[in-house]
Each structure stands twice: as C-alpha cells, then as structure tokens.
Amino acid sequence: MNLVRTVLGDVPAGELGVCDAHDHLFIRSPALPGQELDDPADARERLRSFRAEGGRTVVQWTPYGMGRRAGDLAALSRSEGTRIVAATGLHRAAQYAPEVLARVMPGLEDLFVSEITDGIGTTGVRAGLIKVAGAFHDVDAHARHTMAAAAGAHHRTGAPIAVHLELGTAAGDVLDLLCGELGVQPRRVILGHLGRFPDGVAQLDAARAGAFLAFDGPSRAHHATDWLLPGQLASLAEAGFGGQLLIGGDTTVPGTPGMPYLLRRLRPRLVRALGEDAVEAMLVQNPARAFALAGA
Template sequence: MSRVRTVLGDLPPEELGVCDAHDHLFLSSPQLAGQELDDTGAARAELAAFRAAGGAAVVQWTPHGMGRRAADLPELSRTTGVRLVCATGLHQAAHYAPELLDRLRGRLAGLFVSELTDGIGTSGVRAGLIKVAGGFHALDAHARWTMTAAAEAHHATGAPIAVHLELGTGALDVLDLLCGELGVPGDRVILGHLNRFPDPVVQREAAGSGCWLAFDGPSRAHHATDWRLPQAVRDLADAGFGDRLLLGGDTVVAGARSVDGGPGMPYLLRRVRPRLEAALGAELVRRVLTEHPGRAFAVDWK
C-alpha cells in the first residue's frame, strides 16, 4: 500500500492535507552566502504561520550536503502540527565543495537508497523523495551523474524524483534522460520551476509524459511567476492535464520568510490560492493542494 514518508513516519496519502509541495526550512550553499536558512526558531515560526493560513504539510526539497538539518525536523513537525517530508539527492555542482563530490563518486546511488530506507545519518529520519537538478537548457556531466544515481535509487525503492529545472528550462531533456534512457515512470518525476520558463508547448509535452508539473516560487518579480500562473495552469487543465499540477513556495533565503518580512510559505495560501480559485474553480485548486501531493509523493515502498 502506498504511503507518504514523513519525518514522523509513513502515512496514507489522503492524510497529508493542504501541502506546500516544494519549499525549504533549512538550506545553505556557497552560492547564497550570508542568506542561509539555518535558524530553528524562524523555521518553527514560519511553519506556525503556514499552519495558521490553513497549511498542513510541507515537502522540503533540500538535498544532501546543503544544511537540511534532518535531525531538527521531527520536533518541528510535532510542535507545529505540520507534516514534513525530507529529501535526499544532490543539487548542481556549484553548491558543493569539490572534495565532497569526489567522496561521493561511485557511491551516490547507495547514499540515496540508504537515506530513503535506513535514515539520514544518526537522525533516524528517512527521506521521502530524491532531489536532483538540471542546468540551463542542458544537462551537464554532473546532472547526468546525479540523475543516473537517482534513477537507480528509484528503481531500488520506488521513491519519486524531484527535479530543479534551472530557470525552468531543460524539461524535455530531463524527461528524455530519466524516463527515456533510465526507465523511470513519468508519474514518478516531478519537474520544478516550470513557471520560470512559461512555454506552453513544452509544458503540455512534458505533461504528456505523465510527470508532475510543479509551479513553485511565487512572489518573485524577476521571474515569470504570479501574473502568468493562472493562465498557464488553466491552459494545462483545458488540455486535460489538470490532474498533473503541484504548487509550492520554494523559500530559499532567510529574507524571503514571512516571519522575516518576506512573503514566505503563507503567501501560497494567502495570495496564490484565491487567484487560482478565480481562474480554475475552488474544487480543482483544492485537489492541487491536497490530493495531488498525496499522489505525487506516495510510494509503495520496496
């Protein structure tokens, strides 16, 4: 029977509730020096604000080696009442010291499998998804390495693979590799940041593979986000792909948290939800926020 693997254990997908399908409570990278998400108190307050707005679950896409602080997640989930899903995986090479990547050569798939089944370090927290990343309109050697390892870990566990698309590009190349060459079923792939490169032809072709289309990172004026989102998702729904949609906040720097003066996680429910309800109807938006994440992240764990 399929279950969503949260930091407090596996649960039926219908119990996930209103879900931010892509966000971060903790994240650090040399690319974001001085803007790290590393404050447990702020993470707790942000979850409480999301809960007060009607949220029930958050999927943290922070992968291995980027300060995901897995050991802190169970207590945060218990104290706020928000269900949390943690990731394994590996981001683009620029986010890591070269020596760390060298240590992972030849053992990356095994690391992913271990974090999905045995737990992350000594935390006891098991990951519920694998996060990897493409490049700008292309897949470099690092992306192919990490995606090949992710596919191997998927075949061993059934875990879904969530993909950061750089500025929303490269979706079809990712699907050619994961679903074509590496044999991952389309419905086990989640493409993130499609709103940042709003090509309706690419979005419909990607949806035709059966994958999940994540529209995440609203409130960012430098991306084609909020103002194009209603039309993009309505067009996909009209084309028969309304059942492939996910929504997320993707808070990646401290100043973006609502408790630090930014839009944060509550923005997804406070501003994005009513705008989409006006365009799509309340029932489809309800399914996008509740039923779809349950299906996307549920696994018949092997």
C-alpha cells in the same frame, strides 16, 4: 495503501491534507553566501503561519549536503503538528564545495538508498524524496551522473524523484534521460520551476509525457511567476492535465514570501481563475499521488 515517507514515519497519502509541494525550512549553499536559512525559530514561525492558513504538509526539497537539519525537521514536525517530507539527492555542482563532490559521487546511488531506508546520518529520519537538478537548457555530465543514481535509488526504494529545472529549462531532456534511458515511470517524476520558463509548448509536452509539474517560487521580482501563473495553470487544466499540477512556495533565502503567501495570497487568486475544485486538487489530491512511495 499508498504511503508517503515523512520525517516521523510513513503515513497514508490521503492524510497529507493541504500540501506545499516544494519548499525549504533549512538550506545553505556556497553559491548563496550569507543567505542561509538555518534558524529553527524562524522555521517554526513559518510553519505556524502555514498551518494557520490551513496548511498541513511541507515537502522540503533540500538535498544532501545543503543543511537539511533532519533532526530539527522531526522536532518541528512534532511540535507544530505539520507533516514534513525530507529529501535525499544532490543539487547542481555549483551548490557544493569540490571536496564534497569528490567524496560522495562514487557511491551516490547507495547514499540515496541509505538515506531513504535507514535514515539521514544518525538522526533516524528517513528521506521520502530524491532531489536532483538539471543544467540551463541541458543535462550536463554532473546531472547525468546524479540522475542515474536517483533512478537506481528510485527503482530500489520507490521514492519519487523531484527535479530542479534550472530557470525552468530542459524538461524534455530530463524526461528523455530519466524516463527513456533510465526506465523511471513519468508519474514518479516531479518537474520543478516550470513557471520560470513560461513556454506553453514545453509545459504541455512535459504534461503529455506524464510527469507531475510543480509551479513553485511565487512572487519573485525577477521571474514572471505570479502574473502568468493563473493562465499557465488554466491552460494545462483545460488541456486535461489538472491532475498533474502542484504548487509550492520554494523559500530559498530570507525574505522569500514562501509558505504563508502560498495559501494567504496565491490560493485565492488561483481559485478566482480556476475554481475551488481545481485548486483543491493541486493542493491536496495531486500531492498525495505525486509523493507516494511506488509499491507501498
């Protein structure tokens, strides 16, 4: 049986239901001062709105050291009846104070493994996802180190690897490293933010490599995500890659439309462009495969 590790324990992958494949209930970063998502009451309201639109699972990509509030995730999951998947992993160096990186980088793989198998801090909440990040059109030294640790942790735990592509770039370089040098099967990798770099060739290449492609962060005025998204997804589906597509809200700062918008506004638009079955696959069947633990 395929299992997904949620904050309340492992569940059969087929029970995820409608899934927001990339979002954040809580996140903070020195790179975004004053724009923290750190309010449990606000997170509760967003979850309630998401559930009212038919949402059943949220995958939170907030990694180590960025205000995950794992204990609150578990409490919200219980109170709101919504499954939540938490992440371990490490973001780009710019998202951390230097002393944090100096402390964690030497033992990064073991940290990831511990948070997946034993729990995050003293909460007992186990991560079900490893989140790492590339650089702009590059895999820099920091990314190579974190991705090597992520690959090692994946091989030891079976947890999938989710990758923040900086402005949607460097998908090929990321896959060369993770799946070429480091031996991770492409179907265990989720590439995020591909819609922010609307290069159809790069998207097709990533799909042909076998990775899951997450189109996330809708309705950002400085990104052409909304008006290009139906055509991008249709092109990939018509090319035979509909089973590798995921969609998410990626709420990172206050005021992002996020979870409710994903289902209330974006889903009907995608249904008109691609059909009900294709969108159902992106929201239900594909996440069930993408976020399952390998070998579980």
